[in-house]
Amino acid sequence: MQIEVIITGWEQGCCGAPFQVGSPMTWKLQAEDPAQKHADALPRFQEEHHEQTPEDVPQWDVTGVVVAITGINYPSLPITGEPRSFTPDTEHPQDCAISSVGEPAEPDFEQYSVVFEVAEDAELPPYAPEETLRQIEFEAIAEELNHARMHDGVGVVLEALADHAQNSYGTVARITREANRSAVTAEPHNTEATAIRWARSSANDDGILVTVGDGTWLLPATAADADSVGEFLLAAAQGRVAEHVRPGEGKAQYLATEFQGTDGHLWSVKTEFEPFDSGNGVFAVVGMLWERVQRGEHRYQKWER
Known part of the structure; x- marks a missing residue:
C-alpha cells in the first residue's frame, strides 16, 4: 500500500x-x-x-x-x-x-x-489527537492573551495610535494592522523614507517591539512607553531618523539608528561590530551589517509621494 x-x-x-x-x-x-x-x-x-x-x-x-x-x-x-x-x-x-x-x-x-x-x-x-489538542489549546491561549492585551491600558494607547496612523498617513503610506493583535506596519510610498513597525508581545514576558530604519527597540509594556511609540511614528513620517557608522575602540565600529523626539530625548540603538580579515587582506563584515555599512551615513526622507 x-x-x-x-x-x-x-x-x-x-x-x-x-x-x-x-x-x-x-x-x-x-x-x-x-x-x-x-x-x-x-x-x-x-x-x-x-x-x-x-x-x-x-x-x-x-x-x-x-x-x-x-x-x-x-x-x-x-x-x-x-x-x-x-x-x-x-x-x-x-x-x-x-x-x-x-x-x-x-x-x-x-x-x-x-x-x-x-x-x-x-x-x-x-x-494521536493529543498533539493536535495541545496545539489548539496553545493557539487559543495566545489568541485570548492578544485580545486581552488589545483592551488593557497599553493596548488602548496602541490601538488609538494605529487609528491615528491610518487617518493621518493613509495617503502617503501603506498601513497594515492585525485585527486580533496590537501590531502595525506602516510602509511609506516614498522609497527613500523609512517604514515603522510595532507589535505588542504575544508571550508572557510582555513588551512592545518597535522598528524604525535599521534600529529595533524593545520597550516596556506601560501606557507611557506605548505613548512613546507615537514619537517613533512622527519621526519616521517627518524624516528625522538617521543611520550612522561610527568608530569604536580599536578596530571596532558601531552602527546606530537615531532620532530626537519632540521633547528633546535622543532615541538611539547601537550595534557594535569588528570587521574580520577574509584571508586575502580584505576586511569583511557579514550579513545585514555589511548592507548597513555599505549604505553608510544617511537620513531618511519624509513620507511624501
Missing part, C-alpha cells in the same frame, strides 16, 4: 540521508491528523528525527520504497509589526516533481512530499 510522507527541508538538510525514486528507506514516522486531508488522499505521516515529538505521540520506524517525490516551497508573508519576520503562505504552495533529494546540484525545498510504498501488513503509527 502507499502512504504520503512529509519531510521538512531543514530536517533533510541537517542530517537526512539522500534518497531518490526507487530507494528503499526507513523513516521514523508519526501520523498526521486525517481530518486535514482530502477523502481520496493517501494516509499522511510526518518524518521527524530530532526528538521533537512528545513522548506520548506514537512514532516509530517504517520501511518502504520511494515511489515519487514532490518538492514544495511556500511564498513568504510578512508578519505585521515585526522586522524581517515571515510566515509561510500554506494556502498557495509551489510544487515541483523531482527524482531525488540530497544531491548538491539540486535546489532546496522547504518541504518534500514523498509517495512511499510499504508492505500491506506494515504496522503504521496511529494518529
